[in-house]
Amino acid sequence: MSNRVLIVDDAIFMRMKLKDILEKNGFEVVAEAQNGVEAVEKYNTERPDLVTMDITMPEMDGVAALKAIKQLDPSARVIMCSAMGQQSMVMDAIQAGALDFIVKPFDNDRVLQSLNKAIK
Amino acid sequence: MDDNNRYIEIFFAETDEYLQTLNECLLELEKNPGDGNILDEIFRAAHTLKGMAATMGYNNMAELTHHMESVFELFRSGKSNVDSEIISLIFKCLDKLSEIVEDLREGNVLEYDLKDLIDALDKVASGQSNGQENTVVGLDLLGDDISDVDLMLIHSAYEKNYKAYSIKVELSKDCLLKGARAYMVINGLDQQGEIIQSDPSTEVLESGEFGNLFKLIYITKLEKKAVVDLVENNLEIESVHVEELNSYLEPGLTKEEKNTETDHDKKSEEKSASTGSQTSHSMNQYIRVDLNKLDSFMNLVSELVIYRTRLENVSKEEKASAINEPLEHVARITTELQDLVLKIRMQPVNVVLNRFPRMVRDLANELNKDIELIIEGEETELDRTVVSELSEPLVHLIRNAADHGIETAEVRESLGKPKKGLIKLSAYQEGNRVIITIQDDGKGLDPEVIKESAIRKGINVDGLGDREIIRLIFNQGFSTSKEVTNISGRGVGMDVVRQKIESLGGEIDVVSQVNKGTTFNIKLPLTLSIIQALMVEVGQEIFALPLGVIERVIKLDQEEIISTHGDEVYIYKNKAIPVIRVNEKLNLETGEGNKHIIIILLGDQYYGLIVDELVGQQEIVIKKLGSVLSSMKEYLGATILGNGDITLILDLSNLCSEGNEDEI
Missing domain, CATH: 2.40.50.180 (CheA-289, Domain 4)
Known part of the structure; x- marks a missing residue:
C-alpha cells in the first residue's frame, strides 16, 4: 500500500492533529517536518508517497518547499494545507504541481477524501 | 479535543463577534431582502461559526449552524424569498446559539433540544428545494447570452469535431477556499479542452468573491460523461450539470431567458456597488488584547507621569536648568502616552447599541406595536469598562420605552400621533462626559398617577414639583410596585438602573410629558480611571x-x-x-x-x-x-x-x- 506520509507544519498542534487523523485511518506517518528546509531533507531521505504541506512556515514556505520537492521528484504527491485567505498561495502551489489542498481548520472527512484521492 | 482548550478564549470572543454580525446582517437583510453582499456576509459568518464550533467539538452548535446555513444558501441562490417569519426563526436559532455559548463559557457542556429549530429550518429548506430542482435543470446554464465571437468559436469547434458544453458547477456549502477550488476545476478542464467563457469571470472566480455557483462554456473532444467526471474528480463539489450546447446554435431560441439573465446580472452589480463600503468596513484589522494588560499599561503610564512631576519639582528646587529642556520633552511624551492609552481603552458605544435594533424588532413583534428605533452617535467612545456595564441599564430603559411608553397603533392614531412609535437613542460627547439619551414619543409619565401612588405608599410629596415627582420612579420603593408599573407604565427596576449608572460615576435624569413622551438622560464619565x-x-x-x-x-x-x-x-x-x-x-x-x-x-x-x-x-x-x-x-x-x-x-x-x- 502506498500510504507513507510526511507531515509538514510549523505548529505542533496541527501536526498532532493531522497525524491523529491519518493514523486512525490507515496511513503511516513516516516523518514530520516543521519548516520547508526540513521538509525537503526529509522528503529526500524518506521518499514518502504523500506529503501534507503547510503553506506558512518559517525558513522556507510551503510553496517553495513544494517546488524544491518537485525538482527532486517530479512525481511527488503533495497536498497543500492552507488557512483561509491564502487563496493566491494555493493557486501558486497548484500551478507548481500540488495535487490538492485542504483548508484549516481540518474537517476529518475532507482530509481523508483528499488524501485517498491523492494516493489513488 | 483537549488541545483546543488553549484557544477557548479566542473561540468565545470570535463567536460573540460572529453572532453579532449575524444579528446585524439579518436585520439588514430584512430591510433589503435581495442584497447579495449581506447574504454573503451572513453566509460567511455562519460558515465560520460552524467551522469553529466543529473544531472545538461543540457538535450541537455546529449542527444548528449547519442547518441555518442551508436556509441561507436558499436565500443566496434566490431559491427562497426572505420573509419575516423565516428571519424570526433564524433569530431564534441565534438566541439558542448565544445560549449555548453562554453555557459553554461557564463550563457547562449540556445537551440541548434543538430538534424543533432544526425541523423548522429543514422545513424551510426542503419546502423550497422542491421547486428548486425544476429550475435548475439546464435552464440557467450559461449559454443564454453567448457572444457572437463565442458562437463562432462554437461553430468552428463543431466543424472540427469538438463539442461545446455549458457547465454549471456548484461548490459544496462548506467549501472554504472557493477561488482555489474553482481554479482547480478550471485547471483540470483546461488540460482537456478550452474554456471560452465563464460566469463570473475567471478573475472573480480566482478571487473567490462569488456564491457557490459558477458556469462555464467549455470546448473539448470529450464526451459529456467524461466532462462530468473531470469536474467531479475535485473535492468539495456539490453538483455538476453539463449540457451540450448544440441546441443553442439555433438562433432565437432563448430570447426570453437571455433577458432574465442580463437583468439578474445588472442587479447583482448594483448590489455590489451599493454595499462596497460595508465590505471594506469589515476589513478593519484588530488584535485582541487582554484588558488586564491595558490596565497595567495605564498604571505604568500614570506612574511615569508621577515621576515626571517629581523630577520637575527636583529640578526646580535644585535649579538644575540643564535638565529642563529634556524634561519638557519627557512631559510632552508622557502626556501623549497618557492620551494614547486612554484612547486604546475607548470603545465605541455601538458595541452595546448594536444589539438594540434586534431587541426592538422582537419587542415590537411581541407587543404588536409598530416601533422604529433610531440610533445616533453610535461611534461615540467610552471607556471599555463603562461600555460593558452600560448594556444592562440601557436594555431596561429601552424595554420600558417599547413596552410601556409606546402605545398601540390604534391608540396612537386616536391621539393624532403617527402610527409608528419612535424610540430614539443618541449618544454624544460633551466635555469629558458622554451623554446618552433615550427618548420615546409614547404616553409619557403622569405625575398625578405617580403622586397618588406615592401618597398611598406613605411617601411625602408635599412641595414637590412635577419633575421631582416623576423622579420618584428612581426610588427604591417604587421599583417593586406592580401597581405603579401598570398605571404609569414605568418603575420596574428603575432604582436598579439608577444605581448602575451611579456606580459608573454617572447620573440619570428623566423628563416626561403626558402623551408627548419620555426622555431619559444619562451622563457618564469618559473614563473611570x-x-x-x-x-x-x-x-x-x-x-x-x-x-x-x-x-x-x-x-x-x-x-x-x-x-x-x-x-x-x-x-x-x-x-x-x-x-x-x-x-x-x-x-x-x-x-x-x-x-x-x-x-x-x-x-x-x-x-x-x-x-x-x-x-x-x-x-x-x-x-x-x-x-x-x-x-x-x-x-x-x-x-x-x-x-x-x-x-x-x-x-x-x-x-x-x-x-x-x-x-x-
Whole structure:
C-alpha cells in the first residue's frame, strides 16, 4: 500500500492533529517536518508517497518547499494545507504541481477524501 | 479535543463577534431582502461559526449552524424569498446559539433540544428545494447570452469535431477556499479542452468573491460523461450539470431567458456597488488584547507621569536648568502616552447599541406595536469598562420605552400621533462626559398617577414639583410596585438602573410629558480611571473626592448645623439634608481648620460632608486598592500625587449610605 506520509507544519498542534487523523485511518506517518528546509531533507531521505504541506512556515514556505520537492521528484504527491485567505498561495502551489489542498481548520472527512484521492 | 482548550478564549470572543454580525446582517437583510453582499456576509459568518464550533467539538452548535446555513444558501441562490417569519426563526436559532455559548463559557457542556429549530429550518429548506430542482435543470446554464465571437468559436469547434458544453458547477456549502477550488476545476478542464467563457469571470472566480455557483462554456473532444467526471474528480463539489450546447446554435431560441439573465446580472452589480463600503468596513484589522494588560499599561503610564512631576519639582528646587529642556520633552511624551492609552481603552458605544435594533424588532413583534428605533452617535467612545456595564441599564430603559411608553397603533392614531412609535437613542460627547439619551414619543409619565401612588405608599410629596415627582420612579420603593408599573407604565427596576449608572460615576435624569413622551438622560464619565477630584484635608490627612457628584462647597458656620435626635442636619435649598462628619466616619481626630461643608448629590438625595480644609482641584488617576485592602469600603481607591504622596479616594456613596443605615 502506498500510504507513507510526511507531515509538514510549523505548529505542533496541527501536526498532532493531522497525524491523529491519518493514523486512525490507515496511513503511516513516516516523518514530520516543521519548516520547508526540513521538509525537503526529509522528503529526500524518506521518499514518502504523500506529503501534507503547510503553506506558512518559517525558513522556507510551503510553496517553495513544494517546488524544491518537485525538482527532486517530479512525481511527488503533495497536498497543500492552507488557512483561509491564502487563496493566491494555493493557486501558486497548484500551478507548481500540488495535487490538492485542504483548508484549516481540518474537517476529518475532507482530509481523508483528499488524501485517498491523492494516493489513488 | 483537549488541545483546543488553549484557544477557548479566542473561540468565545470570535463567536460573540460572529453572532453579532449575524444579528446585524439579518436585520439588514430584512430591510433589503435581495442584497447579495449581506447574504454573503451572513453566509460567511455562519460558515465560520460552524467551522469553529466543529473544531472545538461543540457538535450541537455546529449542527444548528449547519442547518441555518442551508436556509441561507436558499436565500443566496434566490431559491427562497426572505420573509419575516423565516428571519424570526433564524433569530431564534441565534438566541439558542448565544445560549449555548453562554453555557459553554461557564463550563457547562449540556445537551440541548434543538430538534424543533432544526425541523423548522429543514422545513424551510426542503419546502423550497422542491421547486428548486425544476429550475435548475439546464435552464440557467450559461449559454443564454453567448457572444457572437463565442458562437463562432462554437461553430468552428463543431466543424472540427469538438463539442461545446455549458457547465454549471456548484461548490459544496462548506467549501472554504472557493477561488482555489474553482481554479482547480478550471485547471483540470483546461488540460482537456478550452474554456471560452465563464460566469463570473475567471478573475472573480480566482478571487473567490462569488456564491457557490459558477458556469462555464467549455470546448473539448470529450464526451459529456467524461466532462462530468473531470469536474467531479475535485473535492468539495456539490453538483455538476453539463449540457451540450448544440441546441443553442439555433438562433432565437432563448430570447426570453437571455433577458432574465442580463437583468439578474445588472442587479447583482448594483448590489455590489451599493454595499462596497460595508465590505471594506469589515476589513478593519484588530488584535485582541487582554484588558488586564491595558490596565497595567495605564498604571505604568500614570506612574511615569508621577515621576515626571517629581523630577520637575527636583529640578526646580535644585535649579538644575540643564535638565529642563529634556524634561519638557519627557512631559510632552508622557502626556501623549497618557492620551494614547486612554484612547486604546475607548470603545465605541455601538458595541452595546448594536444589539438594540434586534431587541426592538422582537419587542415590537411581541407587543404588536409598530416601533422604529433610531440610533445616533453610535461611534461615540467610552471607556471599555463603562461600555460593558452600560448594556444592562440601557436594555431596561429601552424595554420600558417599547413596552410601556409606546402605545398601540390604534391608540396612537386616536391621539393624532403617527402610527409608528419612535424610540430614539443618541449618544454624544460633551466635555469629558458622554451623554446618552433615550427618548420615546409614547404616553409619557403622569405625575398625578405617580403622586397618588406615592401618597398611598406613605411617601411625602408635599412641595414637590412635577419633575421631582416623576423622579420618584428612581426610588427604591417604587421599583417593586406592580401597581405603579401598570398605571404609569414605568418603575420596574428603575432604582436598579439608577444605581448602575451611579456606580459608573454617572447620573440619570428623566423628563416626561403626558402623551408627548419620555426622555431619559444619562451622563457618564469618559473614563473611570482618570477623574477630576477635589482634594480636602480631614484630620491632617489629604483625601480626594470625585468632583462629579459635588454640587457646591460652602464655608461652614457651626450654627447652621442642627441637631435632631442625635443626628445632624443642614438646611440646603430649604431642605434638611443629613450631615456627615468625615473625620468621625474615618475615626480621625478633627483638625483645626477652615471648616467647609461639601454638598454632594447622590441620585436625588443631597448630603453634606464636613471637612477640615480645602486643598484644591486636580486630575487624579484612580488605582485600585489591592485585594488585602479591598474590604475597606470607604475608599474607591488611591492615587499618587505629584510629590509622591499617596492619597486615598473616598467612596462617597458608601460613606453616605452607611449613614443612612445608622439612621434607620
